[in-house]
Amino acid sequence: MSAATPAPTSGLAQIGKSVFVKGELSGSEDLYVDGQVEGSIALKANSLTVGPNGQVKASVEAKGVIVLGKLEGNIQASERVELRKSAIVTGDITTQRISIEEGAYLKGKVDVHRADVK
Amino acid sequence: MSSVSQNFMKLFRGSSGPETIAEQGSQKLSRRSSGLGELSRTWESAEALCVLDLGSTSATNIRHFTERGHRIYSEDLLTASTDPGLLATDENGVAALDSRKFLADNLVYPAAHFDVVLCWNLPDYLDESLVKPVVGRLWSVLKPGGMLLAFFHTRDAGPDSPCHRFHIIGADTLEMKRIVLRQEARRPPTGAARGVTSTSDGFQLQRVFNNRHIENLFRDFASIKFFLARDNIREVLVVR
Numbered sequence: 001m002s003a004a005t006p007a008p009t010s011g012l013a014q015i016g017k018s019v020f021v022k023g024e025l026s027g028s029e030d031l032y033v034d035g036q037v038e039g040s041i042a043l044k045a046n047s048l049t050v051g052p053n054g055q056v057k058a059s060v061e062a063k064g065v066i067v068l069g070k071l072e073g074n075i076q077a078s079e080r081v082e083l084r085k086s087a088i089v090t091g092d093i094t095t096q097r098i099s100i101e102e103g104a105y106l107k108g109k110v111d112v113h114r115a116d117v118k
Numbered sequence: 119m120s121s122v123s124q125n126f127m128k129l130f131r132g133s134s135g136p137e138t139i140a141e142q143g144s145q146k147l148s149r150r151s152s153g154l155g156e157l158s159r160t161w162e163s164a165e166a167l168c169v170l171d172l173g174s175t176s177a178t179n180i181r182h183f184t185e186r187g188h189r190i191y192s193e194d195l196l197t198a199s200t201d202p203g204l205l206a207t208d209e210n211g212v213a214a215l216d217s218r219k220f221l222a223d224n225l226v227y228p229a230a231h232f233d234v235v236l237c238w239n240l241p242d243y244l245d246e247s248l249v250k251p252v253v254g255r256l257w258s259v260l261k262p263g264g265m266l267l268a269f270f271h272t273r274d275a276g277p278d279s280p281c282h283r284f285h286i287i288g289a290d291t292l293e294m295k296r297i298v299l300r301q302e303a304r305r306p307p308t309g310a311a312r313g314v315t316s317t318s319d320g321f322q323l324q325r326v327f328n329n330r331h332i333e334n335l336f337r338d339f340a341s342i343k344f345f346l347a348r349d350n351i352r353e354v355l356v357v358r
Contacts, residue, residue, distance in 0.1 A: 083175075100177035102283070102295070107198070107224075109191045112184035 017053040025058075034069070044078070052086055065095075067104075074108075147294045148287065152345040153267050153353035155290030160234065160265065161188055162289070167233040170259070172240050174283035174297055179236075182286045191227075195252065196243055196281070196321055198224050200299070208247075217251040225252065230261045237268035238284045241335065243321040250335070257338050260358040266339075268354045273326045275350035281321035297321060 012030050015021060019035035026042040033041075034051035040059045041048055047064035050056050054069035064080045067087040075081055077095040085103035092109040100106065161167055167188040171179050172195050183190040199215065201223075206216040235256055241249055256266060271279050282294035297320050327335065329344065329352075336342050336356045345353035 098177065098180065100175055100180065102174075103298075104175055105194055105197060106175040106192045107194065109189060110180050110184060111189065112180075 015054075017051070040073075050087075059091075147282070149292055149294060149347075149349060149351075151290055151292050151353060152347070153269075153343075153355045154286065154292060156343075156345075156355060157234065157265055157267050158286075158289045161186060164233070168231060169234045169236065170227075170232045171236045173236065173238040176283060176285050178285035178287065178293070191232075193224065195224060195240055196297075197299075199245055199248060214247040215245045217248050220248055221251055221255055225255045225259065227259045229258050230264075231259050233261055233264050235260055235264070235266040236284075237266055239269045239271070239281065241268055241327065242271055242323055242325070243281050244324065246324060253335055254338070257358060262340075262358055264358050266336075266356045266358070268356070270327050270332060270352045270354060271323060272350045272352060275323070275326070277323055279323050279350075281323075 012032050013027060015031070015033045015035045015037065017034040020038075021036070022038045024040050024042070025031070025037060028043075028046060030047045030049070031041070031043055032049045032051060033054045033056055035053070036055045036057075038057045041056070041062070043062040045063055047066070048060055048062045049066040050069045050071050052068045054067075054071075056069070056071045057073060058071075059073045059076075060071070061076045063078050064082075065075050065077045066082045066084070067089055068084045069086070070088045072090045074091045075089070075093045075095070077093070079095070080097045080099075081093055081095045083089055083098075083100045083104040083106060085101040087101075087104040087106075089105065090107045092111070093106070094111045094113065096113055098110060098112060161169070161183065165187060167183075169183050169188055169190045171190060171192050173179075174194050174197070175192050180190055180192065199220065201220075204215040204220055206214055206219075208214045237256070241253070244252065260266060280296045283297050285293040285295070287293045299320055332344075332352070332354055333342065336354070339356040339358050341357045343355045345355070347353060
């Protein structure tokens with residue numbers, strides 16, 4: 001796996017590319033999805049990475065979201081969203097920061113909320 | 119719909135700046151855009167506009183609008199038009215794209231939703247069967263008084279003019295980069311028969327609109343302005 005592609009590290013929850021999950025996913029650790037997920041994903045204090053083989057059809061709520069594969073559904077990230085060049089995202093994105101590599105495909109609304117300055 | 123024949127306002131303005139090569143290696147070009155310059159006055163002075171960008175997904179454009187407090191929607195219609203599921207044949211058995219299916223899957227917004235639509239060079243590269251239906255849908259999703267910016271090649275540009283993605287880098291300045299299609303999107307939607315829709319790695323110019331064609335294309339809009347550029351591009355700013 002290249003340096004640009006975040007590899008799942010040990011201690012990280014993973015859904016491998018042969019796995020299909022349907023339903024509500026929630027947790028308190030970072031999640032790497034390289035398989036198929038349908039439903040909803042809630043990782044309020046943690047991050048979700050959709051790997052290059054990942055196909056997610058779900059609403060996502062997480063601290064950070066990195067997409068290299070396909071994601072269909074709205075993304076609500078409290079901190080950051082990254083769409084890598086292979087990403088195909090259909091859905092609205094609400095986040096504080098967003099980065100999109102050239103070649104990524106996004107169909108949807110982008111709403112960037114600035115962090116409150118204290 | 120208002121008829122453009124009654125209140126048609128066609129103004130030919132001064133030319134945009136010449137194309138300049140910024141980074142030869144990565145084929146990045148920058149160009150001055152009079153149409154963008156006029157349009158940008160809208161989003162610099164107004165608050166909370168709703169903007170639709172129909173070009174390739176651009177982080178630069180998303181940042182440009184969100185930093186100013188506007189809402190931006192991104193929808194890459196050219197890439198969407200390469201969906202193999204759109205292939206159909208018309209009543210004469212000629213290959214065409216199914217415009218009804220295309221509009222069922224794309225540009226699905228409430229009526230009068232957007233203040234600004236950035237069309238870029240979409241009409242020049244979009245399949246013939248989709249051009250009029252798409253412009254009709256854009257009319258309906260634009261607010262009355264909303265504005266649309268589109269670029270059209272002149273005949274002098276030649277048939278091999280590459281399709282670019284557009285990034286807004288200044289009030290009247292764009293950065294352009296040649297689009298290279300994803301591997302899976304490298305197919306000619308209907309071009310296999312006509313051989314004109316896409317090249318092996320990018321989109322190919324489908325046609326050259328003259329001024330009359332452009333006026334007809336936007337005949338339901340209230341007004342249209344032409345900006346002639348020196349790089350064989352005609353910029354068009356239309357108002358619903």
